[in-house]
Amino acid sequence: MKELFESLKHVDNVDGYVFLDTCFIFDLLDRGLDLKNGYNYAVSSFTVEELLKVGRHKDKIQLRKLLKSFPFVVVNIDVHIGDWVSEKKFVNSIDKDLLKYVADPSDAVLMAVAIKNNSIVLTKDKHHLFTVMLENFLKKYNLKVLKEIKDL
Secondary structure, eight states: OHHHHHHSOEESOOSSOEEEOHHHHHHHHHTTOOOOTTOOEEEEHHHHHHHHHHOOHHHHHHHHHHHHHSOOEEEOOSOOTTOHHHHHHHHHHHOTTHHHHOOSHHHHHHHHHHHHTTOEEEOOOHHHHSOHHHHHHHGGGTOOEESOGGGO
């Protein structure tokens, strides 16, 4: 699986892509859904690490099929799962106020990547990423956080 992610296009940034969160990808696989055509999809290298760490064998087979149908771009960031210091440092380098609205630094990494890349986010993380306060904060970036593929 690691080799499959390494074979994808890796870049330092993108503009206007749709970033997929780990929990969104697993939900997509569990429900047997595909992504919509006509959009460019990306994951961060941080998300790749999460997918490789928490994915079950069943998920990996389905994920392989998804990646072959919709090759993601991997946006490289210098943040690694479990390193809360680097997570907070990265988030603060994008927007010092973001951690006020997203308490979990690993969830804030996704939002920081989206802000940096002027991108939509697809996630299922209702606890940290679907709050009125965060929605109001993100208005200054004209950033959308969506929970369903049909909402694109």
